[in-house]
Amino acid sequence: MIRRMCLLIIGLISLGLAIIGIIVPLIPTTPLLLLAATCFVRCSDRLYEWLITQKHLGPYIKNYREGKGIPLSAKITGVILLWTSMLFTIFFVVPLIAVKLILAGVAAFFTWYILKQKTLI
Structure with missing residues (x-):
């Protein structure tokens, strides 16, 4: 239970920073989204599915996983x-x-x- 809560908190913080990173160039969006996805896949299937199917954020993860680039x-x-x-x-x-x-x-x-x-x- 504690592990799951820690992963959820880390995932949410990473997601928040990644969203800020879309606007602020020094914050790396894709690595933070990957960290959030990794945390969510271990603590919440619902959040993971939402993240990878989300219209604006999902493509960052999909393109990285598929090696397509930027x-x-x-x-x-x-x-x-x-x-x-x-x-x-x-x-x-x-x-x-x-x-x-x-x-x-x-x-x-x-x-x-x-x-x-x-x-x-």
Whole structure:
């Protein structure tokens, strides 16, 4: 019972963060949805079925499971939003050069990660 409740809570938190990640480029949507699906499959068949058949979230999981990749439009949008938010933060928010360099490195890493994924056609 306690295990099931913990999995449910972790799944719901992951799902919430994944939904936020659709809008905020630095939060990885697909891994969080996969974590939520993994938790739900172990604690609630109803939530798992809802998640994988949900109109907007289900395709993330299905495309990943089937190895189809990321749509080109999502790659372009993700990279543009990533760099827009990072450059704004680097030039207008963060005063420390070391932190600016770390942020640029994080942006470069996630850009590489997004672009190396298979493109869904």
